[in-house]
Amino acid sequence: MKNEKLDESEFFNIRQEIVSKWPTLNEVNLQEAINYHKGIPREKNLFDLISDAKKRGATIIYPRGGVALVDDQIKLLLHLQNYGGADYLPTTVDSYTRNESFDSARKGIEQSIKNGRSRLNGFPVVNHGVSGCRKIIEAIEVPAMLLPGTPSPCTAAEIAFGGGYTGLLGGGISDTIRFTKKMPLNEGIQNYQYVDRLVSYYGERGVKIHREHTGFLTGTLIPPAIAISIIVLDCLLAAKQGVKQYSLGIGQNLNIVQDVAALKTVPLICTKYLHRFGIEDMELPVGLHQWMGAFPPNEAEAVSVICLAAMIGLLGNATHMTTKTSHEAIGIPSLESNAFGLRTTKKIIKLLGNFSYPSDPRVDEEMYWIKREAESILDRVLEIGDGDPAVGANRGFEAGILDVPWAPNLCVANKVLPARDSSGAVRYLDTGDLPFPKDIKEFHLSKLKERAKKENTEVDIDLAIHDVTDIARSIIN
Template sequence: DQVSNEMLDLDELRAQRASVFHRQLSREPYDLDEAWDFARSNAERCGMAATLARAKSTGDTVAIPRAGVAHWDAQLELMRTLSAAGAGVVPITVDSLTRSLKFEDAAKALAQSTPDRSVLNGYPLLAHGVERTRELISSVDRPVIVRANAIDLRLVAETAFASGATGFVSGPMYATLEYSKLGSLEVSIPNWQYIFRLMGEYAAHGVPIVEDAIGFAQSGTCSVPSLMHVGVVLDALIMAGQGVKHIVPYQMLQGHVAQDVAGCLAVGTLTDEYLAKLGFGDVRTYVASSDWNGAFPSRQPDAYGLLAANVLACAIARTPVNYVKTIEEGIGVPTAAANAASIRFTRYLTHLISRQAASLISPEVQFELELNLMEARAILDAVLDMGDGDPVRGSISALAVGVLDIPFSPNVHVRGNVLPVRDADGAVRFLDRGALPLPAAALRIEAERLASRRARSGSGELSYQDVIDDLSFLEFEEPTLPEG
């Protein structure tokens, strides 16, 4: 059977559930009727879709942190602290051992963890199990999103939904092309379709679950926004194909306010446009801006500055969601206090700026928005054409020939011929577009916008060294003053 965007047959989902639970956990699948009963009343008490819908209609922005520790008591304390600091949805970030299906190793590390010392970089969801995690989720007065990312999160998703999580993260584009060296879309798309089909079944039984569409090129380094939008839309189309009804198009912010605002606006427009085009007009979307995913300054005041630049863009774009990093991102997994301070800071600045939003949409934002839309549509239309309208087939074919391509991907199936570089103002442009099918008008604009940086460089040309120099764009050292 060729992989496609067709909806997975229900009997096929049942068969796959039985085999995955048997293979990875040596047990029968969770009883879905029982899970739906718990999850339905939990979602009615505190569901993420309702929270995001409210924010979207009132123009508010829900701040959501990332956070996970091994010990149950500490996780509860962490979630309560973040909720008190202003998090509108609270996270359970899952540890890496669980994400890579090493459930027994995760259980051993949990046994060595105490409330004060986490041996894991997140919450070992499978080791705690459904009953304990239901207790955890029932003990907080905010909706809960389970956060993880890997090619095979089928049991993590099963356990999250049965435990009452009403939000989940990632999809095949992001998990495969940004987080896996050897994985292929042919293998990871069916794994994710299982999860999305399961979400669709929860939704059909009264449990709306929200899913983040992150796409690709939004991890670790800067990238051109239009290319990020393409991945988000493809992940969203694959989600919708299996019956997911609540999608969060994701926009990583990169420190150039006008381009970041435009990115948030464009990704929402494009996701809605292509969902409608492919017949998924009933899907609801809630754009999320996310703090810069690359290297953070390790000095806390600098990190506050970067968070502020991100909040500014998010508040001007009035995105319903803001995924917030912390002032300790440059150091490691944050303490609860640093995480809470970062949330409070974000809430404060959002409150201050968001009411000024309309007056801050500048002509430069409009310019970037139109460029993003033109470029992303050209790539998306070419990808869909290659699959005769099917986004799954199109993605697989397009990736093979570089019509889909990503800078700095760790994945061996990606051509990797695209290079992003910042212009003199810090907006990200294509230095090399590889084989991406960009319209001539867009290429002209991209080149024009690089002219001032080109002029500044000694040789008058930009090179790979400029791309490398951009890695430290978000760091700042005072110029040394001459003695005397």
């Protein structure tokens, strides 16, 4: 397992196995797909949309969403486009497709037709094939992005790109450690090496495809430096395969100062390590994923979370933002609630206008600590990986030098525990085996002691447990 670009011979050998997994995959003719993409208007290319937004300093938005049938997916996306004002549109993949259980997805499609409503929690992109995807792309007026939500995205990517999608969300390290229990990290990394090589294959032939990282990881409280470390490693892996635009997707913790600091710090650190590897031609937009943790069931309280989330994205100069809905605590959001979340976010962006976060020493201090922590992790990971981020990631998780709170994968030590300080910023209750110097550990402990003193409590695991669901608690009993 190494960070080496797949040559075309290796690429096509792997591809032969991938396209044999389900009949629709044989529909993908790469040259025909490239020709199809070249006929798509520029305003429907996500790479160009995000590049333009970055140049303008704008913040554009999109939601999540996927249902079982093509016509229903079109109905959903048109509603999000026309009534939600989405700047680009999602297609979230269903759980069966994420696990390449295509026969189960087929049954889900049949049940959905029979019952008159979606019986899947996403869009079975592989089953619907290239023709289904193109029907969607041709029905909408803005770009579309695939959200596979899996460390096994190769089949979904083949169909989606063949069908006209111009963006894909995910990362080999991040998606393996947060979505699976037993998948070896090597396997997830190799899968995304293929996807990123597929992106560059299209790119080398004039078709630009956007890639975005999922820095929100487990959707709980993630210290920014941990998220940024994994973003950088996945970015280095994508860059090696020839990806030219890679969004650095930060998951927020709903603390204005710390979240803004994270948004400002991530491109600086990523650029530094790309340059170290001799890569200077990669575009790095910054994305924000609105709060990925538990939402309050009360709709008014849920809307307040979305409003704060939107404000943070704008203040942190995020190029794009992934929105949430006021029905997150209830279940899969309806198309109406999804559009509601979009419009809420869009209105906050309009109200704030061109306002930018003024110079703030608190943000500067957070950036200082985040930068030191992330670089401590990254330098040690690259050291034990002999300069190879793929090798370093594997060895790093084995040694606990890389660690992610509440991650399900068995390769993760799960020794790190986060908790909020009295300001709401996320600190380390336990740093586990992260390679931090003494002063970093003391800084975090001192912040947690300040909170404990104010609340007349102890600095212990109860803080961490309490904070996982604190945002979801109602303000009125």
